[in-house]
Amino acid sequence: MAITPPSERIWWKEPIAKIELIWIAVAFLWGLVMFFMMIYWHGAGEQNLSSEAYRITPEAFSEKTNAMVEAYTVREESGFPVVRPPPGSDVYMLGRLWQWWPMLELEKDQSYRLHLSSLDWQHGFSLQPTNINLQIHPGYDMVVTLTPDQAGEFSVVCNEFCGIGHHLMIGKIFVVE
Ligand code: CUA
Numbered sequence: 001m002a003i004t005p006p007s008e009r010i011w012w013k014e015p016i017a018k019i020e021l022i023w024i025a026v027a028f029l030w031g032l033v034m035f036f037m038m039i040y041w042h043g044a045g046e047q048n049l050s051s052e053a054y055r056i057t058p059e060a061f062s063e064k065t066n067a068m069v070e071a072y073t074v075r076e077e078s079g080f081p082v083v084r085p086p087p088g089s090d091v092y093m094l095g096r097l098w099q100w101w102p103m104l105e106l107e108k109d110q111s112y113r114l115h116l117s118s119l120d121w122q123h124g125f126s127l128q129p130t131n132i133n134l135q136i137h138p139g140y141d142m143v144v145t146l147t148p149d150q151a152g153e154f155s156v157v158c159n160e161f162c163g164i165g166h167h168l169m170i171g172k173i174f175v176v177e
Contacts, residue, residue, distance in 0.1 A: 049144050051134060056141040061117040065092040069102050077103060082174070090115060093156070093171065095123035095136050097163060100156045100171025108175050111147040123169065124159035135160060148175040 008014070042050070068091065073081040081102040085091045087110035094101055096119040106112055116125050118138040125134045125142075134142055156171030 049132065049146075052143045054141045054143070055139060056117060058117070058119040058138050061092070061094060061115070061141060062119060064090075064115070065094050065101070068092050073102070074105065077172070080172070082172075085112070088112070092116075093125075094119055095125065095158065095169070096120050098158070098165030098169040100125070100158070100169065103172040103174065105174040105176060106146070106148050108148050108151050108177050111145055114144050114146045116142045116144070121162060122160050123162050124157070126157045126159045127173070128155045128157055130154065133159065148173075151175045151177050 068085055069081050069083055072083045072085045074084045075082045080099075082105050083091075083102050084105040087107050090113045091104055091106070092115045093104060094117055100123075116134065116136050117140060118136045120138060122138075123136045125136050126132070132144075134144070136142060152175055154173045154175065156173065158166060158169035162169065
C-alpha cells in the first residue's frame, strides 16, 4: 500500500520477482498475438470493410451530394429526398447536425462506391443491423465499396456523440430487389 513509505529507501532497485516477469511475458506475447489477429480478421473475419480516404472540403462534398440528389431523386420520405443512383456509380451521403442526408435506394447485388463525409464535425456511420461502423470526419471523403446482399430497410445511426440532437441523427438506406 502506498499510504506509508516503503521500508527500503532504495525500493526501486529490488530485483523483479519471477512471477512478475512471467506476467510481463504473457501480456507481451498476448499483445503480439492480437496484433497479428487484427490483420487476419481484416481478411478472414466479418470485420469492417476496407475504406479509402481522400481530402475534400465540406463545400466540394456538399456540391457532389447535391448534384446526385438533383439527378436521381425518386421520392420523398419524412422530408428527406430518397435517391436512387444508377448501379455501379458513386453515391454520396453526408453527415451534419443532425442528419445523414439524403436517403439512398440501392439495388441488391449491385456494387456502389459510397462516399461519406461530414460538413461540420465528427459523426459516426453505423449501418444497422450489419457490422459496418465508420468514423466520419469533416475534410475527409471516406469511400467504401458496398454490395448489398439482402433487400430491406437499413438504418444509419450516428454513434459518435455530436451534441444535443445526436440521438435523432438517423439515416436510411433502402435495398430493393
Ligand atoms: Cu452525429 Cu452523433
